[in-house]
Amino acid sequence: KNEVEQSPQNLTAQEGEFITINCSYSVGISALHWLQQHPGGGIVSLFMLSSGKKKHGRLIATINIQEKHSSLHITASHPRDSAVYICAVTSYTGANSKLTFGKGITLSVRP
Amino acid sequence: EPEVTQTPSHQVTQMGQEVILRCVPISNHLYFYWYRQILGQKVEFLVSFYNNEISEKSEIFDDQFSVERPDGSNFTLKIRSTKLEDSAMYFCASKASNTQETQYFGPGTRLLVL
Numbered sequence: 001k002n003e004v005e006q007s008p009q010n011l012t013a014q015e016g017e018f019i020t021i022n023c024s025y026s027v028g029i030s031a032l033h034w035l036q037q038h039p040g041g042g043i044v045s046l047f048m049l050s051s052g053k054k055k056h057g058r059l060i061a062t063i064n065i066q067e068k069h070s071s072l073h074i075t076a077s078h079p080r081d082s083a084v085y086i087c088a089v090t091s092y093t094g095a096n097s098k099l100t101f102g103k104g105i106t107l108s109v110r111p
Numbered sequence: 112e113p114e115v116t117q118t119p120s121h122q123v124t125q126m127g128q129e130v131i132l133r134c135v136p137i138s139n140h141l142y143f144y145w146y147r148q149i150l151g152q153k154v155e156f157l158v159s160f161y162n163n164e165i166s167e168k169s170e171i172f173d174d175q176f177s178v179e180r181p182d183g184s185n186f187t188l189k190i191r192s193t194k195l196e197d198s199a200m201y202f203c204a205s206k207a208s209n210t211q212e213t214q215y216f217g218p219g220t221r222l223l224v225l
Contacts, residue, residue, distance in 0.1 A: 031212040041200050043154070043216040050212075086154065090212060096167045097212060098144065099204075101154040 002027045004102035006087050012108045019074040021105050023087030026068065030090050033099065034061050034072050037084040046072070046085075077109045113137040115217035117203050123223045127192050132220045134186045134203030143186045144204040144214060145178065147171070154202065160186065193224045 003026040013019050023032070034046040047054050047061040049070065054061050058077075063070040074081055086104040090097040116135045124130050136143050145157040158168045158178055165178065177189045186205075190197055200221050204214040 033213070035216075040218075041148075041221065042218045043202060045213050045215065048213045088154075096159065097142070097206070097209075097214075098156040098159050098167060098169075099146070099154075099214060100156065101146075103153045 002029065002089055002091055002100045004087055004089055004100055006085075006102040006105050008105060009103070010106045010108075012110065013077050015078060015109055015111050017077050017109075019077050019081075019107065019109075021072045021074075021085050021087075021107070023070045023072070023102055024068055025087075025089050027091065028065075028068075030092055030097065032063055032070050033088045033090070034070075035086040035088060037086055037104065039083075043086070074107075079109045079111050082107055082109050115203055115205055115215050117201075117217035117220050119220060120218065121221045121223075123225065124193055126195055126224055130190050130193055130222065132188045132190075132201050132203075132222070134188070134217055135184055136186055136203065136205030137207070137215055138184070140205035140207050140215075142206045142209070142214075143178075143180070144206075145188045146202045146204065147199040148202065148219075149196075149199045157188070157201075193222075195224050198222055198224045 007022045031050045036044045049063045058075045060073040084104040087102040088099040118133045143160040148154045158172045159166045175191045200219045202219045203217040206214045
């Protein structure tokens with residue numbers, strides 16, 4: 001059973017700051033996902049990683065398979081980035097590729 | 112852009128009543144999932160569904176739960192006799208194929224059992 005841990009638990013930042021959110025997992029995976037959940041509850045997929053690094057706009061996600069660790073970076077943070085950021089992993093491909101979720105980190109970016 | 116839809120957005124029910132939560136996955140997707148999130152807790156896997164059958168279910172998914180894809184578009188989650196602890200946000204998700212890992216989530220149904 002994979003355990004997914006995220007840190008820090010809550011994060012407050014000033015607009016413009018560079019933000020890093022971390023995720024670690026206990027067992028080998030097929031993919032790691034970064035998800036965003038807004039106050040209304042909806043979940044949006046930001047990245048899916050199996051190795052290396054991905055960038056989309058101001059968001060950068062990295063993964064170190066050997067260390068079982070991933071980071072999500074937000075550059076030039078903005079109040080609209082305020083949300084819960086969730087790390088989730090899949091251990092298998094195909095039909096059994098359920099997601100195992102971390103608790104999520106609540107990010108608040110102040111203007 | 113295609114999206115997963117869920118109805119209703121909110122449902123209030125009395126303990127012991129049956130509820131059916133509905134999802135319309137993205138049309139060419141083949142793999143379907145239900146997850147739930149109890150208020151203040153992390154999202155948990157309930158069940159995965161492929162080729163008209165359950166491929167995996169969690170310990171939460173007991174005999175009170177069932178899933179169905181009755182008409183090739185809808186994907187439903189039924190709770191036969193709701194309990195207070197079933198109160199949660201229920202998310203449906205779908206993915207295109209076994210080589211595509213990204214799952215697309217619906218907006219969720221907030222279920223409150225009184």
